[in-house]
Amino acid sequence: MKLVFTLVDVDYNVQSISQFLDNSQTAYWTEPIFAFTPQIDRSKIYQLEKQDQELYLRTIFTQLVEENKNTLKAKRIAYQNHWEICLPQITEALKSAFKINLEEEFNDMNAKITFNPICPRSLSEHSFDLFYLNSDKGAVGIAIHEIIHFIWFKVWQEIFHDQAEEYETPHLKWILSEMVVDPIMRDPLLSSINPYFETGCVYDYFYTLFIDNKCILDHLYEMYQQMPIDKFMQASYKFCQNHEAEIRHHIETNE
Numbered sequence: 001m002k003l004v005f006t007l008v009d010v011d012y013n014v015q016s017i018s019q020f021l022d023n024s025q026t027a028y029w030t031e032p033i034f035a036f037t038p039q040i041d042r043s044k045i046y047q048l049e050k051q052d053q054e055l056y057l058r059t060i061f062t063q064l065v066e067e068n069k070n071t072l073k074a075k076r077i078a079y080q081n082h083w084e085i086c087l088p089q090i091t092e093a094l095k096s097a098f099k100i101n102l103e104e105e106f107n108d109m110n111a112k113i114t115f116n117p118i119c120p121r122s123l124s125e126h127s128f129d130l131f132y133l134n135s136d137k138g139a140v141g142i143a144i145h146e147i148i149h150f151i152w153f154k155v156w157q158e159i160f161h162d163q164a165e166e167y168e169t170p171h172l173k174w175i176l177s178e179m180v181v182d183p184i185m186r187d188p189l190l191s192s193i194n195p196y197f198e199t200g201c202v203y204d205y206f207y208t209l210f211i212d213n214k215c216i217l218d219h220l221y222e223m224y225q226q227m228p229i230d231k232f233m234q235a236s237y238k239f240c241q242n243h244e245a246e247i248r249h250h251i252e253t254n255e
């Protein structure tokens with residue numbers, strides 16, 4: 001398992017952010033962008049056509065990349081160094097969670113340091129965006145979250161032989177994959193080095209999603225402890241299918 005933290009150019013930042021500013025996203029997704037980048041005028045951005053929107057963002061990010069040149073370089077080194085320190089215990093925890101040999105696999109992972117506070121990921125490329133204002137510990141916490149997705153879906157595909165399109169929002173398989181990060185992260189080897197664990201290492205609306213008076217994450221944790229990972233994937237998915245209407249209703253009212 002190998003993860004490299006990299007710096008990206010202005011264009012990458014523009015693409016990463018603009019995909020969330022196409023008018024189809026709720027405030028849940030767009031608010032952090034406006035909060036962390038007040039240079040983006042929200043009344044202006046939505047009036048622009050996609051091409052002009054990108055030109056507008058390019059001006060803003062050209063300046064931001066230049067102004068933060070040294071910070072970005074220092075962050076990249078700090079993230080990488082802290083990752084290497086934590087790597088043995090992360091590998092041990094994930095090997096035990098997924099029962100796979102991680103020495104030979106996932107050697108091509110890439111964390112792209114961006115101005116996007118949302119961290120979109122690419123399963124096929126084993127890459128994800130990482131917000132530049134994270135601490136080194138926070139960066140490792142985010143990385144563990146994303147890597148759990150990569151390994152989860154690799155193991156999942158071997159069991160279900162399904163289509164990767166279903167691993168993306170709004171599919172139920174995607175929703176489940178976002179929830180199971182919590183039970184897996186409860187391993188003290190991971191939770192102890194993830195500063196986001198206490199306040200929430202998955203979308204906050206999952207913590208208030210109750211099924212039969214119990215938080216759905218606790219239901220999943222109980223199942224996760226009781227069975228091997230392949231059985232857990234099947235049982236947890238069945239559980240989500242049985243409660244799909246409640247789950248979707250809760251997300252829609254809270255997103």
Ligand SMILES: [Zn+2]
Nearest residue numbers: 145146149178
């Ligand atoms: Zn996620």
